[in-house]
Every structure is written in C-alpha cells, then in structure tokens.
Amino acid sequence: AIAEEVDKDEDLLVRPPIITVMGHVDHGKTSLLDYVRKANVIAGEAGGITQHIGAYNVTLEDGRKITFLDTPGHEAFTAMRARGAQVTDVAIIIVAADDNVMPQTIEAINHAAAAGVPIVFAINKVDRDAADPERIKSELANLNYMVEDWGGKYQSQEISAKTGLGVSELLDKVLLESEMLDLKANPDKRAIGSVVESSLDRGRGYTSTVLVESGTLHVGDVILAGPYHGHVKAMFNERNQQVKSVGPSEPVLVLGLNGAPQAGDKFNCLDSEREARQIANKREQLQREQGLRTQKHITL
Numbered sequence: 001a002i003a004e005e006v007d008k009d010e011d012l013l014v015r016p017p018i019i020t021v022m023g024h025v026d027h028g029k030t031s032l033l034d035y036v037r038k039a040n041v042i043a044g045e046a047g048g049i050t051q052h053i054g055a056y057n058v059t060l061e062d063g064r065k066i067t068f069l070d071t072p073g074h075e076a077f078t079a080m081r082a083r084g085a086q087v088t089d090v091a092i093i094i095v096a097a098d099d100n101v102m103p104q105t106i107e108a109i110n111h112a113a114a115a116g117v118p119i120v121f122a123i124n125k126v127d128r129d130a131a132d133p134e135r136i137k138s139e140l141a142n143l144n145y146m147v148e149d150w151g152g153k154y155q156s157q158e159i160s161a162k163t164g165l166g167v168s169e170l171l172d173k174v175l176l177e178s179e180m181l182d183l184k185a186n187p188d189k190r191a192i193g194s195v196v197e198s199s200l201d202r203g204r205g206y207t208s209t210v211l212v213e214s215g216t217l218h219v220g221d222v223i224l225a226g227p228y229h230g231h232v233k234a235m236f237n238e239r240n241q242q243v244k245s246v247g248p249s250e251p252v253l254v255l256g257l258n259g260a261p262q263a264g265d266k267f268n269c270l271d272s273e274r275e276a277r278q279i280a281n282k283r284e285q286l287q288r289e290q291g292l293r294t295q296k297h298i299t300l
C-alpha cells in the first residue's frame with residue numbers, strides 16, 4: 001500500500017461537494033444534469049460545457065461550486081463503491097411527480113443509505129398536469145423517508161428539469177446539506193483521487209477522467225491508477241480547455257496513462273516512474289493470476 005500523507009488542520013481548505021443524481025429510469029436524471037450544465041453561469045461565459053467526461057463542475061452566481069458525477073444511472077456509483085471508492089458527498093434522488101416511487105427509486109435510496117451519503121429528494125416534472133408531488137411525499141413517508149415539509153428530516157424540492165423551475169432552490173439545498181458535512185481537503189500535496197471513467201481515444205490514446213480527492217494534480221506528474229501508470233501528458237476540463245493543474249473535487253480528463261483503469265480505481269502520484277511501473281506491474285500480475293483462478297473455477 002502507498003502511504004498517505006497526514007494533513008494538518010491548517011492545511012485543509014473547503015472543497016466543493018461531489019453530487020450523484022440517482023433515480024428510476026425516465027424520471028429525469030439526464031434532463032436535470034443537462035439543465036444544470038447549461039444553466040451554469042461561468043459556463044455561459046466560457047462557452048459552456050462541451051464535453052461529456054463523466055463529471056463536471058459548476059459555479060453558482062454566488063461563487064459556490066458543485067461537482068456533478070455525470071454518469072448514466074447509478075451504475076457508476078455502485079461500481080465505484082464496489083471498488084472501495086466513495087466519490088459522492090450528497091445524493092440527489094429524483095422522482096417524477098407524475099409517476100410513483102419505483103423499484104429503482106428505492107434501490108437508489110438504499111445505495112445512498114448504505115454508503116452513508118445524505119439524500120436530497122428532487123420531485124421532478126411538476127410542470128406536468130398529472131404531477132402530484134404530495135403523493136410522492138406520502139409514498140416516501142411510507143418508506144420512512146419523511147420530507148421536511150411533512151415534518152421529517154429529509155430535504156426535498158419540487159422541480160422541473162425541463163423548465164428549470166426549482167433547480168436553483170434544489171442546488172441551494174444540496175449545498176446546505178454539504179455544508180453540514182464540512183468538506184475539506186489539503187490542496188498542497190501530491191494528488192490522490194479516483195477514476196470516474198476511461199476510454200481509448202483514436203487521436204489521444206488512453207484517456208481517463210479522474211476526480212482529485214486531495215492534493216493537486218499537475219501536468220508532468222508520475223501517475224499510477226489501478227494497474228496502469230504514466231506521466232500526465234496533458235489535462236482537459238469539461239469545457240475542453242487545457243489545464244496545467246487541478247485541485248480537490250475538480251474532475252479532469254488525463255492523457256498519458258498506458259491503459260484504461262476502471263471506474264472506482266484509485267490514483268496516486270509517485271516520485272519516480274520506475275516505482276510507478278513496478279507497482280503497476282505487480283498489480284497487473286495480481287489481476288492476471290486472479291483472472292486465471294476465476295477461469296479455472298469456471299471450467300472445473
């Protein structure tokens with residue numbers, strides 16, 4: 001295992017919360033993520049978020065920032081958790097007000113609860129005639145998730161991901177929830193974090209979106225992610241701008257790894273490429289042996 005540096009209190013700075021949106025299919029996850037992406041004030045100035053890199057960062061008018069995991073469904077959330085990565089601070093559970101609390105809604109709630117991640121409910125599609133938010137609240141109450149305006153402890157917000165109604169109020173509630181978590185990280189050390197997604201790009205080779213948990217990642221750093229390693233050749237943000245360094249809670253697309261680590265794999269930065277290669281090779285060998293064992297198991 002790679003030793004982690006211990007942080008002093010005075011080195012810890014507030015970091016943006018990382019948010020995952022989960023819910024039943026068609027209840028509006030994609031629409032909400034798209035709306036927030038487009039409504040972003042800073043994005044408006046800088047030409048908007050042009051790339052889907054698996055996560056994006058928005059700045060609200062008052063300067064506060066939020067990072068959204070922009071991966072379809074809650075597969076990424078569960079896959080990452082299965083690999084030991086906790087990359088969500090607050091979960092938005094979205095429920096369509098013209099439908100019901102569905103099996104996947106309950107699954108999403110259970111995933112968040114199992115991870116100890118606070119929940120904010122977004123009751124969506126309230127622009128529709130058939131919308132009945134109070135019914136959703138009563139269904140949630142039946143599951144022991146009593147929302148605040150029913151006297152419970154869970155924040156909820158009626159929204160329309162289509163018109164944007166209630167979305168900024170929702171983000172305020174998410175930020176309120178995350179402020180209670182007192183999220184901090186030390187930006188002033190070598191970066192550690194998690195892989196959100198990876199792919200093989202024809203022009204750029206292997207690319208991985210990573211989320212920095214603490215420290216700062218720089219171009220030129222020796223990086224180790226799962227069984228792969230390399231030098232950070234270049235980094236791009238979700239606006240397709242090249243960046244030289246990224247701090248805590250900032251997602252970035254990294255070029256320079258010699259393979260595609262999986263969602264939830266941790267990344268570290270090391271002093272020497274030699275050391276990184278040795279660890280990467282060891283991990284790769286371990287994975288191969290485990291693979292062989294599983295195969296044997298299947299054939300037996």
Ligand code: GDP
Nearest residue numbers: 024025026027028029030031124125160161162
């Ligand atoms: P996902 O499967 O949870 O990602 O759901 P989508 O975001 O793809 O939404 C499913 C459908 O509901 C799409 O046709 C959306 O246009 C529609 N939809 C989503 N949010 C709203 C909303 O707030 N109001 C209305 N009227 N339609 C919505």
